[in-house]
Amino acid sequence: MHIVALKMLVGNRAKYFGLVFGVMFATLLMSQQVSMFIGILDRTSSQILDISEADIWVMSPEMSYADEIKPMPEFELYKIRGAEGVKWAVPLFKGMMSIKTFQGKLQQIILMGVDNQTLIGKPPKMLAGKWENLREHNAIIMDKSGWDYIWPNRPLELGIEIELNEKIAKIVGICQSSPPFMTSPVVFTQFKNVRKYVPSGRKHMSFVVAKADDGFSPIEVAENISKKTYLQALTSKEFQWRSINHYLTKTGIPINFGITVALGFIIGAIIVAQTLYIFVIENIKQFAALKAIGVTNNQILVMVLIQTAVVAAIGFSIGIGLAALFFESTAHLNTMRGFYLLPEVVMGTALTIIVIMLIASYTSIRKVMSVDPATVFRN
Amino acid sequence: MSEFIAKAENIKMFFHSDNEKTQVIHDVSLKIPSGKITMLVGPSGCGKTTLISILTGMLKPSSGEVFYKDKKISSLSENDKAILRRKEFGLVFQQYNLIETLTAAENVAIPLLADGMDFNNAIRHAVRVLQTLDLGNRADFMPSTLSGGEQQRVAVARGLVHNPNLVVCDEPTAALDAKNGKNIIALLSKIAKEKHKSVLIVTHDNRIFEYADLIIHMDDGRIEKEENKPGTQIEK
Numbered sequence: 001m002h003i004v005a006l007k008m009l010v011g012n013r014a015k016y017f018g019l020v021f022g023v024m025f026a027t028l029l030m031s032q033q034v035s036m037f038i039g040i041l042d043r044t045s046s047q048i049l050d051i052s053e054a055d056i057w058v059m060s061p062e063m064s065y066a067d068e069i070k071p072m073p074e075f076e077l078y079k080i081r082g083a084e085g086v087k088w089a090v091p092l093f094k095g096m097m098s099i100k101t102f103q104g105k106l107q108q109i110i111l112m113g114v115d116n117q118t119l120i121g122k123p124p125k126m127l128a129g130k131w132e133n134l135r136e137h138n139a140i141i142m143d144k145s146g147w148d149y150i151w152p153n154r155p156l157e158l159g160i161e162i163e164l165n166e167k168i169a170k171i172v173g174i175c176q177s178s179p180p181f182m183t184s185p186v187v188f189t190q191f192k193n194v195r196k197y198v199p200s201g202r203k204h205m206s207f208v209v210a211k212a213d214d215g216f217s218p219i220e221v222a223e224n225i226s227k228k229t230y231l232q233a234l235t236s237k238e239f240q241w242r243s244i245n246h247y248l249t250k251t252g253i254p255i256n257f258g259i260t261v262a263l264g265f266i267i268g269a270i271i272v273a274q275t276l277y278i279f280v281i282e283n284i285k286q287f288a289a290l291k292a293i294g295v296t297n298n299q300i301l302v303m304v305l306i307q308t309a310v311v312a313a314i315g316f317s318i319g320i321g322l323a324a325l326f327f328e329s330t331a332h333l334n335t336m337r338g339f340y341l342l343p344e345v346v347m348g349t350a351l352t353i354i355v356i357m358l359i360a361s362y363t364s365i366r367k368v369m370s371v372d373p374a375t376v377f378r379n
Numbered sequence: 380m381s382e383f384i385a386k387a388e389n390i391k392m393f394f395h396s397d398n399e400k401t402q403v404i405h406d407v408s409l410k411i412p413s414g415k416i417t418m419l420v421g422p423s424g425c426g427k428t429t430l431i432s433i434l435t436g437m438l439k440p441s442s443g444e445v446f447y448k449d450k451k452i453s454s455l456s457e458n459d460k461a462i463l464r465r466k467e468f469g470l471v472f473q474q475y476n477l478i479e480t481l482t483a484a485e486n487v488a489i490p491l492l493a494d495g496m497d498f499n500n501a502i503r504h505a506v507r508v509l510q511t512l513d514l515g516n517r518a519d520f521m522p523s524t525l526s527g528g529e530q531q532r533v534a535v536a537r538g539l540v541h542n543p544n545l546v547v548c549d550e551p552t553a554a555l556d557a558k559n560g561k562n563i564i565a566l567l568s569k570i571a572k573e574k575h576k577s578v579l580i581v582t583h584d585n586r587i588f589e590y591a592d593l594i595i596h597m598d599d600g601r602i603e604k605e606e607n608k609p610g611t612q613i614e615k
Contacts, residue, residue: 001489001492001493003485003492003498004478004481004485004489004492007478007480007481007485008478008480008481010480011479011480011481012480285474285476286476286478286479288476289472289476289478290489290493291461292435292437292464292470292472292476293464293465293470293489293490293493293537294461294462294463294464294465294466294468294490294493294494295461295465295489295493296458296461296462296493297457297458297461298458299493372437372438373437374428374432374437374438376470376472376474376476376549377428377431377432377437377472377473377549
């Protein structure tokens, strides 16, 4: 009876396409929006994860997430280094700046000032030049998104000079860095250069990143640092989740995405439920005839479930395909950096579609199961 | 072998609606002879359709018993009743009830598919039955492209494809012109004679009464009289 079920389904083209469209729409909307949401949350902590050498972040106690900077006096660095279990600790600057090309083009950037000696905090992946070149006089490394913003379609080139706070800086490398929450490009320089490039203020140490010594856990060392200083010390994981939680609880981002995902779920479920119900109602006499002929309720149930499963599989495949196509076709855009269709999202969407199909088919299945076969004898 | 393939004993049927109780079948007993054509006749609304629904196990009577080959139908589960209908009964409906999205052969093959036969075999059987009804060249046609007479013959083929022992037809000529109507009944009559199948036809079309071995007249939910065709011996 499986073939009969499939022929009944595809024979009614309008209803069949309506059902497939409903599932496709729900799949596309949910998978695309959830992936975007996860991508945005990832961005809020991408720079924490980029500095993989460190496992402890120390910052001003008032700070609650990675983009809220309150600089600390530099003498705190020595107190941190003196805390029990600290293997090493280095300063890190992070701040918003503007750069200007000699052609007059302005671009806002995130400036990262990394440790002069170790260069901890350096970019994770170089595309042109070497990160060691950062030790050169007035050297900066710019990420590729910055290059593309300022010089779109121009091949990567080293040695170009730009202005940072009316001071000359020379591009000695192009790197690939994880996209930050703000889409601004990231530029790296030595910590000592920060004083020159940042226009005002006495304090420039945004963070101290540290490593726990052998035999000490990062949590233990973070506690030791907090006790020894008035500062806030968190493990990388704790800081990452604190930043994510900030955006989850203090911004409208989850509500916006939540509403869109919920709309995908609700509209998808309504379209599928309504179309499936109309499909069943239109075929109710035929289902009654099948029951009269001797098709059992279990066979009818399997028929409806096969129809539902086929619609779900086709609609889901097209919807996921379109979502993948969206991310693939926008991957080259700077604004879309860091957004991917994650396997977990594909799995989650598949499970949600199964739930939608079960909810949507429940009423139809009840209707079909309860249809009286004797109705075929009535006109 | 029993002389009667099915029988009903003291069937009463009430329908309830809005605190009203209407009796539509009044203490009806009847026997369907084996290998004969029995016609259940009477005016519209006299309870014929309700009675065949009860005889085929689709409706449960308020009281009384229905037996198929001495098997009490009321003792069967809904699933077993469906299986009994699938294996033993061939049903032909007034409105044909063909599935519009299936070809004629696929429609005919449904009882075989429901019984677990594989698709290709079932279609082969269905085409063979359609050929015996002169519809071999219409096997791949969709129902909407067939005439009323052809659709009814497809419905008959669906009722016969699984070689049932009792063919139950509900007003099989009602939607057909006189010629097509007679052709259908002649065909059913031939099958009953040649294959010793029992046929129960519900009708009020007196043009086809001549084909009946036994005519059971119903009115107002009661059996008024039973008439044997001259020369037909049916044991009471």
